[in-house]
Amino acid sequence: MTAAWRWTYETADGAQVGNSHDFESRSDAETFIGLEFETLLGNGVDQVRLHEGDTEVYGPMSLHAE
Incomplete structure (x- = not known):
């Protein structure tokens, strides 16, 4: 089990x-952060x-633009 x-x-x-939450793969985790980063920023998450x-x-x- 991985x-x-x-x-x-x-x-x-x-x-x-x-x-x-937990993801089954790195790809799933990276897709999630790509879709949710603006929401996370709005909730006070910087990195x-x-x-x-x-x-x-x-x-x-x-998560901030350079």
């Missing part, structure tokens, strides 16, 4: 403010980190 993929949500200073199980795959990734 580990679930999940996003952690953070403020700009790195404080964790939530998590996404996200992607995890596979307990392993951080990448992050922090800013």
Whole structure:
């Protein structure tokens, strides 16, 4: 069985403010963040980190335009 993929949500200073639900694949997780980033920004999320199980795959990734 493979580990679930999940996003952690953070403020700009790195404080964790939530998590996404679990996804079956990295592709599903990345599609979700692409569709939901504006909503997350509106809810005070500045950056996200992607995890596979307990392993951080990448992050922090800013949700703000460069």
